Amino acid sequence: MALSRDQIAMRVAQEFKDGDYVNLGIGIPTLAANYVPEDIEVMLQSENGLLGMGPYPTEAEIDADMINAGKETVTAITGASIFNSADSFAMIRGGHVDVTVLGAFEVDVNGNIASWMIPGKLVKGMGGAMDLVAGAKNIIVTMTHANKKGESKLLAECTLPLTGVNCITRIITDLAVLEVSDGAFHLKERAPGVSIEEIQQKTAGKLIVDGDIPEMSF
């Protein structure tokens, strides 16, 4: 069965390594913070200038001067640091953030990603997404495998305006975990109960299924 949003987030959290600095996009990526394995520590970077982002505040803790990149009220952990936007993107662009997790409209077999603009609809802007995909060492895309019409979001070539080129190496969808290399998607894991055939059917770009594909374990 296709994973729920929280299950995708759980699977994403398995990607984190002890000591990783992680930037999580809005939506499913943010949920991953709730599922960090107990035996590791990660530190969350928020691109508006906070390293060591903590949980949402209590009502009493709310402070208009303490927000995250999604403009939500947040807290800072003990040992957090706060800095300006240029320094924040020096961290991101300079490759100091270990893992970035973000959503996407489309990803293609060359690791290109489209996530910020659908022509004809109003453009709200790319925010920090283009910097994040240009800078992080390891970029994970989370999204549903297909859109609401059932059309694949894993393509031979992105059709929407790009956020970045040749930058995505790992994709975690409601159906599968895939790696992107050598012009193809490589199926690594499938959601429990999801068949390889269903994944093949919902993957428009070249899909390589090599050997036995295990089910995800949680």
Added chain:
Amino acid sequence: MALSRDQIAMRVAQEFKDGDYVNLGIGIPTLAANYVPEDIEVMLQSENGLLGMGPYPTEAEIDADMINAGKETVTAITGASIFNSADSFAMIRGGHVDVTVLGAFEVDVNGNIASWMIPGKLVKGMGGAMDLVAGAKNIIVTMTHANKKGESKLLAECTLPLTGVNCITRIITDLAVLEVSDGAFHLKERAPGVSIEEIQQKTAGKLIVDGDIPEMSF
């Protein structure tokens, strides 16, 4: 008579305006800090990362962590700020320092300056001089009008490797105050008792003497 080092510094200090941020090079420029007119305030920037440089310390105040760009022990005034070298040169390169005063080997009629290297002698390096002449709004050169052999240091064209091009607008020597514009030195003031003829004789580059040239007043 030719001015003493302290007299040159006194004349330099007359150039400062109330509220100026000033960077003073090593030597005569540094002495100018002693002669700031009493009715104005200037703030000294030291390019190793100090804005609001104070006097030298007392023996009891000496602190190895508090030095100026000449690597001398210094103090900071109340209201000083301390910052890193990139921010310091952001101030300088970005045009936020109002006045820079520095020495030179040669200056020419196009406002070029040579101050950091004499081929054949060991090169010690340009330090911050190239950044200072590229960045400050108002650059004043202080030097003796001629070298020890009596050869002019105000030339038609610099012969030594340059520190910067088209950047010097004002020169204060032991003999005169001159402005540099339109490919010529313009005599503005002469040291008390120094004749226009002596200045003409010791100025190799084109010198324009327009109207009555007053003596400097202190």
Added chain:
Amino acid sequence: MAGFNKVVNSYEEALAGLTDNMTIIAGGFGLCGIPEGSIAHIKKMGVSGLTVVSNNCGVDGFGLGVLLEDKQIKKMVSSYVGENALFEKQLLAGELEVELTPQGTLAEKMRAGGAGIPAFYTATGYGTPVAEGKETREFDGRGYILEESVTGDFAIVKAWKADTFGNCIYRDTAMNFNPMAATAGKITIVEVEEIVEPGAIAPSEIHTQGIFVDRVIQGTFEKRIERRVTRD
């Protein structure tokens, strides 16, 4: 003798010299750390044809969004302009020009503008619509685009505290773009929650040095919260 006392007593004085068609660099991220008083006064002044460089354009009725109401803004340079219906309307009607700029590139453009760096290369946006019309170049086999710096006729900044010399500190994530904006204005105005005496802020803890600041004004702040989320 004014010396280094940058304190002004009214927004009239703070914004003196601002005229139509100027460029304003504004600090703030969303509604956090925005120069509320300067924005309100610019609305009152009624200057128009403005180019505003700011990560966001506020929301309907608050922040920079209020400058849209009388069509004072000709062009926005921002990374994110969502959450604003009036913005959308003026954009679709062709009344407003928008130059979308990646957030990190925008921060770096402001910093570079203040630091005398006219242009820099970045991988951000390479191969995307952001690269259109820009020079590209490879370093070590990777593609980069050339981005030019920005400066403004005015910069409007919100700090927590400033001393009378203009040395500023920011509070928590209300820092954001403010320090870069402060360096990039020909005239930089800082509005603060508290004006303190020189020496009250330790020299090494100062975020924006007074050399970048022209005018300091005591402000009052509503500090509206855009997305109030709690764990309760």
Added chain:
Amino acid sequence: MAGFNKVVNSYEEALAGLTDNMTIIAGGFGLCGIPEGSIAHIKKMGVSGLTVVSNNCGVDGFGLGVLLEDKQIKKMVSSYVGENALFEKQLLAGELEVELTPQGTLAEKMRAGGAGIPAFYTATGYGTPVAEGKETREFDGRGYILEESVTGDFAIVKAWKADTFGNCIYRDTAMNFNPMAATAGKITIVEVEEIVEPGAIAPSEIHTQGIFVDRVIQGTFEKRIERRVTRD
């Protein structure tokens, strides 16, 4: 689980991985704020063929100058290398290569290296020997040169205090190049006067964030003064 504890207990551990022919970025200005322990240990390790990027090269017998004694340095990238007789001797004998770089350009090259900016334009050095072999370009009618960023295999940094996460603060003008150096090393080592617990340094007062720092070590410092001048 090591988490974010960056503290190491010996310079062997701090400099593990440093080998011949690597590039080292070093903080410090003159003898102020220099990583004394790392320099001493590099001398002890005996690695050679090093490229060292640092504003200065110490003095005879102290600071980076000690790495000249056994000819460990192949190339220096500095703005000022005076005050060092051994340096002069090796330079004239052709045993040492020197790339003189204006001080502000050097600081910016380190910052750019750490910030993922491969190159930037600056007016500094335009029309001088520094511009030789570099691309030039006009912006708004003024000439600029293209300068490339620098990064190092290692960065050696001296801070005042660091918490165990690697968040650092510097003391007075011992800050200088250290914060930029800290961002520009593949592996960044910070030696400090005091290691404190996370939270001991206020978040907004941190000069170098732990994300840039790989190893923190408690040091001991002679803090030699180059030019002792008093007003007494």
